[in-house]
Amino acid sequence: MHGQDDWANLRLGNQTGYDLLSTPAGAPLQELSHEVFDDRALVDTDGDGVVNGSDNCPSLSNPAQTDTDGDGFGDDCDPSAFISDLELSGTSAPAQPIAGAATTYTFSVHNAGSGVNHHASLTVDLPANVNIGAITASSGTCVRKGMFISCKLGDLALGATVTVSVVATHTASGTVTVSVNVVVA
Structure with a gap:
């Protein structure tokens, strides 16, 4: 940039863009609220009818969601709950x-x-x-x-x-x- 001295006018921010589709024509741009959405929470990988976001044991089917010891993990996922023989x-x-x-x-x-x-x-x-x-x-x-x-x-x-x-x-x-x-x- 020869002959230009606009560096003082440069403003950096953490905004990456605006959603122009939700701004009415002629209205000033307004910053939108962006929330993080995790669609994995809506999937039921173990097929027990409880989505992963609410499932206390998403790797094993446990429709009753029993958690006897109250540790937040379903009894079916507790290591002591299963004896392999x-x-x-x-x-x-x-x-x-x-x-x-x-x-x-x-x-x-x-x-x-x-x-x-x-x-x-x-x-x-x-x-x-x-x-x-x-x-x-x-x-x-x-x-x-x-x-x-x-x-x-x-x-x-x-x-x-x-x-x-x-x-x-x-x-x-x-x-x-x-x-x-x-x-x-």
Whole structure:
């Protein structure tokens, strides 16, 4: 800016603009009141009929909004309110695998805890001397990578049982070791 000395007339403020749509034609501009609006408060992410802005436990469905200890968090979200207890059992048929014959391994995961068990998963690690055939789950999905099978069982209701079956043909006789784990994420 050569030859200009308007810096003294420069006025800085924290206003970023005016809403011209609400100003009548010919009227002087007036500053509008701007409120912060959080539309996430109107969403019900857990589907319990209570919007997140009013929900004391927005991550888990709890339509009654019970808060026994008065801490502002619903009982369903209190760590002490939930006891995770997944029971894992497994069988093979036939009981003693035979080389060249199909063996069906069946694994059951039972929720014996105190409520819904979220994001349960089951992993199966089979030995190298088997050919893996069909993999089925009564709930959730399973994927195979090499000799490793990972099943996302989803949410297990209290008392629910999910079964995963794996059909495998053994290529050699001998001791078979199958490693199985169940995890809650």
